[in-house]
Amino acid sequence: MAGGPLSRLLVATTGGLHDLDGLGGLQDRSLVALAGGAEVAWALDREGAILRSDDGHWEAAGALADPRPRCLLPHEDGLLIGTAEAHLFRLRRDVVEPVEAFDEVGGRDRWFTPWGGPPDTRSLAGDTAGTVYANVHVGGIVRSTPEGGWRPTIDIETDVHQVIAHPDRAGLVLAAAAFGLARSDDGGETWAITDEGLHAPYSRAVAVADDTVLVTASTGPSTRQAAVYSRPLDGSGPFERCAGGLPEWFPSNIDTHALAADGPRVAFGTAEGQVWTSADQGRTWDLAYDGLPRVTAVLWSA
Numbered sequence: 001m002a003g004g005p006l007s008r009l010l011v012a013t014t015g016g017l018h019d020l021d022g023l024g025g026l027q028d029r030s031l032v033a034l035a036g037g038a039e040v041a042w043a044l045d046r047e048g049a050i051l052r053s054d055d056g057h058w059e060a061a062g063a064l065a066d067p068r069p070r071c072l073l074p075h076e077d078g079l080l081i082g083t084a085e086a087h088l089f090r091l092r093r094d095v096v097e098p099v100e101a102f103d104e105v106g107g108r109d110r111w112f113t114p115w116g117g118p119p120d121t122r123s124l125a126g127d128t129a130g131t132v133y134a135n136v137h138v139g140g141i142v143r144s145t146p147e148g149g150w151r152p153t154i155d156i157e158t159d160v161h162q163v164i165a166h167p168d169r170a171g172l173v174l175a176a177a178a179f180g181l182a183r184s185d186d187g188g189e190t191w192a193i194t195d196e197g198l199h200a201p202y203s204r205a206v207a208v209a210d211d212t213v214l215v216t217a218s219t220g221p222s223t224r225q226a227a228v229y230s231r232p233l234d235g236s237g238p239f240e241r242c243a244g245g246l247p248e249w250f251p252s253n254i255d256t257h258a259l260a261a262d263g264p265r266v267a268f269g270t271a272e273g274q275v276w277t278s279a280d281q282g283r284t285w286d287l288a289y290d291g292l293p294r295v296t297a298v299l300w301s302a
Contacts, residue, residue, distance in 0.1 A: 008301045009267050010034055011275050012043060015293030017058075018275075025058050026051065033257055034299040035072035035079075041301045042079060044069045050081065050091060062091045071257070073124035075132065082121030086111055086136050102134070102142075105150040111139030123256055125173070127165035131187065133173055135163040141175060143188045153188035161204045162256040174213060176203035176256070181215050183235070197238030198229055204253045205268070208233060209261035212281040215239070216254035216268070226250040228259070228268060230282045244284035246276065255296075262300035269295025 011018040012034050016027030029045040036042065043051040043058070048065035050072075051058045067084040074080075078092030080099070088102040111119040122137040132144040133153075140156040141163050154160065159178035166172035175182040180195030180203055195201035200219040207214050211233045218226035227249060229239040252271045259268040266278040273292035278285045 009275075009277065009288070010036075010041060010299045010301045011267075011269055011289065011292065011295055012297040012299075013269075013273070013293040013295050014046075017043065018289065018292060020288060025053075025056075032069065032296055033071050034297040034301075035074055036299050036301045040074065041299065042072050042074060044072055044081070050079070050096070062094060062096045064089055064096050070120050071123050073126055073132065075126055076130055080124055080132065082124050082134060084118065084120050086119040086121050086139060088121055088134060101149050105142050105152060107152050107156070108139070110156060111136055113138055122160075123162045123164075125163050125165040127173070127187070128167065128170050131165075133163045133165055133188065135160045135175065137161060141173075141188060153184070154182060154191050158182060158191075158193070162206055164206055164208065166208060174206050174208070176206040176215050178202050180217075181206065181213070181239075194235075195239075197231065197240060199225065199227065199241070202253075204255050205257070205259035207259045207261040207266065209266045209278075209281040210264050214242070214259060214261065214266060214282050216259055218253050221253070223253055224249070224251050226253050228254060228282065242278075242282045242285065244278075244282075245287075246285050257297040258295055260298045260300055265300060267298045267300070269298050271295070 012031035014030045017024035033044040040054045050062040052061040069081050069083050071082040078090040081089045088099040123135040125133045134142050140154045142150045160175045163175045171187040173184045180201040182191050182193045184191045198217045202220050203215045203217045205216045213233050214230045228242040231239045264281045266282050269275045271294045275289035276285045277288045
């Protein structure tokens, strides 16, 4: 996966935006998500503001306060926004509108959360063909169809926490799930799940750095033992725990959206306010930040 023009690391926190030069703006906002295209970066704050930047300065692009937004995906058909209560919206020409077909997907009545609340649209991914994959927690992964509908793919009991699609390899979809890494090579038609080499299978984030896939894994939702692992993208060999400067364990989960890669570069943030970066696909690491508010997302941006 080529590194392309991306060079700036953006770090969203509950106390604003940061980059490697210091404050990146929006310091009066509690941010929940970041997303980026070739030239534009997007951010969501906890109050529902949708923010846009194409020159380092941020401006309001829309708002969606209810239901609360959770994730973003720049798409050829407009900016997609996943929300609480497992809905999907689209920002197009400064108008936020519901994606009504998403509310009609089969099996929706079985979506749930372990604590009894409504499920969320937790993460979104798009592939080279324009197909969108929406991860519902807990509701599996649903896939857009050429006809404008949506269809379920993986079993909802897999408990997926993040889905990504490879930007260059059509059909390759990866998901961090409660039972390890889920992988599909046929656009979600079939899935294989592995936890080989992980100290525990509970996974919350996934990213691809060139020919390496990285996941975060832990012992569960309230873990005291979380770590980052890598393995070759071709699936040869088990996962190996990333070391090279990292502590043995992290005291809480490295969460959805808090792990990102661009070419060989990788970054992740923690609930304790640290940001770690690697220039070599996760073999060695440097502590880029310490003492930030809780990190909610990281993004390599132009």
